[in-house]
Amino acid sequence: MIDDTIAAISTPLGEGGIGIVRISGPDAINIVKAIFKPVKDRDLDNENFKIIYGHIYNNNNNSDTVNREIIDEVLVSVMRAPNTYTKEDIIEINCHGGSLPVREILELVLSKGARLAEPGEFSKRAFLNGRLDMAQAEAIIDIIRSTTGDALKLAVGQLKGGLSRKIDFIQNELLEITAFIEANIDFPEDEIEEYNLTTIKTKVKKVKEEIKNLLDTADTGRIYRNGLKTVITGKPNVGKSSLLNVLLKEKRAIVTDIPGTTRDVIEEILNLGGVPVKIIDTAGIRDTDDMIEKIGVEKSKSAIEEAEMILMVFDSNEEYDYEDEKIVKMVEKKCGIKVLNKIDLKNNRKNINYKIKEVLPNWPLIEISAIKEKGIEKLEKKIVDMVTGGKSITSDTAIISNIRHKNQLKKALIHLEDVLVAVDKGMPLDIIAIDIRGAWEAVGEINGTAVTENIIDKIFAEFCIGK
Ligand SMILES: Nc1nc2c(c(=O)[nH]1)N(C=O)[C@@H](CNc1ccc(C(=O)N[C@@H](CCC(=O)O)C(=O)O)cc1)CN2
Ligand SMILES: Nc1nc2c(ncn2[C@@H]2O[C@H](COP(=O)(O)OP(=O)(O)OP(=O)(O)O)[C@@H](O)[C@H]2O)c(=O)[nH]1
Numbered sequence: 001m002i003d004d005t006i007a008a009i010s011t012p013l014g015e016g017g018i019g020i021v022r023i024s025g026p027d028a029i030n031i032v033k034a035i036f037k038p039v040k041d042r043d044l045d046n047e048n049f050k051i052i053y054g055h056i057y058n059n060n061n062n063s064d065t066v067n068r069e070i071i072d073e074v075l076v077s078v079m080r081a082p083n084t085y086t087k088e089d090i091i092e093i094n095c096h097g098g099s100l101p102v103r104e105i106l107e108l109v110l111s112k113g114a115r116l117a118e119p120g121e122f123s124k125r126a127f128l129n130g131r132l133d134m135a136q137a138e139a140i141i142d143i144i145r146s147t148t149g150d151a152l153k154l155a156v157g158q159l160k161g162g163l164s165r166k167i168d169f170i171q172n173e174l175l176e177i178t179a180f181i182e183a184n185i186d187f188p189e190d191e192i193e194e195y196n197l198t199t200i201k202t203k204v205k206k207v208k209e210e211i212k213n214l215l216d217t218a219d220t221g222r223i224y225r226n227g228l229k230t231v232i233t234g235k236p237n238v239g240k241s242s243l244l245n246v247l248l249k250e251k252r253a254i255v256t257d258i259p260g261t262t263r264d265v266i267e268e269i270l271n272l273g274g275v276p277v278k279i280i281d282t283a284g285i286r287d288t289d290d291m292i293e294k295i296g297v298e299k300s301k302s303a304i305e306e307a308e309m310i311l312m313v314f315d316s317n318e319e320y321d322y323e324d325e326k327i328v329k330m331v332e333k334k335c336g337i338k339v340l341n342k343i344d345l346k347n348n349r350k351n352i353n354y355k356i357k358e359v360l361p362n363w364p365l366i367e368i369s370a371i372k373e374k375g376i377e378k379l380e381k382k383i384v385d386m387v388t389g390g391k392s393i394t395s396d397t398a399i400i401s402n403i404r405h406k407n408q409l410k411k412a413l414i415h416l417e418d419v420l421v422a423v424d425k426g427m428p429l430d431i432i433a434i435d436i437r438g439a440w441e442a443v444g445e446i447n448g449t450a451v452t453e454n455i456i457d458k459i460f461a462e463f464c465i466g467k
């Protein structure tokens with residue numbers, strides 16, 4: 001049982017018109033009664049899910065009402081256990097914004113016996129008291145950090161329990177397999193029917209398939225969480241920085257007609273039809289004696305290595321040459337789009353026209369003019385389609401977006417593969433049951449049914465203060 005009362009400031013300090021001090025725990029109501037006086041005659045003990053207007057005093061208990069001092073004019077929300085965010089009594093003091101009122105009120109609350117909450121401790125209590133499971137609690141961080149509407153939808157879906165239901169379902173199936181094994185375990189080995197072993201294998205394969213399907217969503221999930229790492233590359237002067245600028249709709253990068261203009265890597269976040277894209281402009285790649293440009297070229301190469309999507313830009317008015325060829329070789333194992341730029345200019349039978357169809361045969365080709373802003377929407381749509389496969393995101397989409405969840409699913413798969421091998425080798429059923437249990441625990445770390453205190457602390461420490 002949790003018996004202490006925690007308090008924190010839940011709004012950014014010194015910003016905004018209103019600040020909130022949040023208090024949760026068995027003493028929350030008594031603590032506030034000691035410092036708050038409603039304007040109308042109301043008793044906090046008799047209120048639930050109400051907002052009450054009044055004042056915070058610095059020495060409310062003092063019968064000497066002449067000397068007591070108003071700290072702030074406030075609205076106090078009273079929410080009584082168990083139907084609250086933490087399942088404990090919660091009081092929120094809504095005071096004026098700015099850093100002084102919230103800080104002084106927090107000090108007062110602490111002086112009356114509350115303890116300063118650790119980051120994420122309110123949500124941790126919601127988890128420990130069973131209102132949220134771990135995947136739902138983690139969704140709260142994703143909601144706060146989401147950068148596009150679709151990323152937000154995914155996180156809200158996870159908070160609603162979309163992923164949790166899938167995990168619970170998988171855990172249930174594993175429990176059923178365990179029960180089936182246990183029903184057979186008392187038979188001597190040679191009497192276990194072949195039929196029953198086949199049944200175990202079929203059931204395990206089905207769960208494996210479900211876990212794999214979930215794992216297949218992980219790439220999409222990571223993109224919505226972190227942004228799709230998209231690198232614009234190509235030889236100098238083809239219009240990479242011009243493309244960055246037109247995608248960003250601002251003159252972010254320097255554009256000149258001098259090859260070798262961009263030296264450093266420029267990174268910006270872009271919302272493309274709901275997909276967060278981390279767009280990265282790089283120095284044009286070529287052999288050079290210029291010291292600074294050389295460093296830029298090296299940086300471009302490592303950006304390519306880390307990229308999840310490449311936009312390889314070609315100049316429709318230049319011949320395709322060994323410099324293009326060298327870059328093509330660097331990117332050919334990646335996923336990307338060929339971008340033929342400067343189509344607004346007259347093209348005098350350059351070889352680029354047929355070469356560009358030949359190289360990187362699996363990459364789509366989009367023709368654009370960065371300067372005349374032609375073909376840009378088509379390019380944007382192509383990027384989005386390659387990420388979503390044309391499917392749209394709703395809050396019912398269960399997607400793995402969290403690397404921790406992905407690792408747990410992989411661990412579960414390994415256990416299930418071990419089960420299949422063990423059955424084939426004719427290992428004893430109690431050994432097989434151990435791996436089933438291992439798989440159950442691995443997925444149980446996702447929803448928190450099989451999670452250690454250590455992991456719980458680590459996860460909630462990522463939250464912000466007052467959450
Ligand atoms: N002022 C404020 N705004 C906030 C929060 C908060 O705690 N305080 N939230 C916090 O992050 C979010 C809202 N989430 C919440 C989730 C559940 C409950 C809650 O009291 N749930 C009860 C049912 C309440 C009822 O309808 O009777 C329950 O689940 O039992 C409150 C807020 C966002 N905005
Ligand atoms: N006509 C025409 N010119 C373009 C177009 N896009 C870029 N340019 C011009 O091409 C030149 C090079 O553009 P940048 O965007 O600096 O090219 P870059 O690939 O970033 O070059 P580096 O940073 O040197 O590698 C500039 O003079 C641009 O104005 C286009 O669509 N049409």
Ligand SMILES: [Mg+2]
Pocket residue numbers: 240241242253254261262282283284
């Ligand atoms: Mg450039």
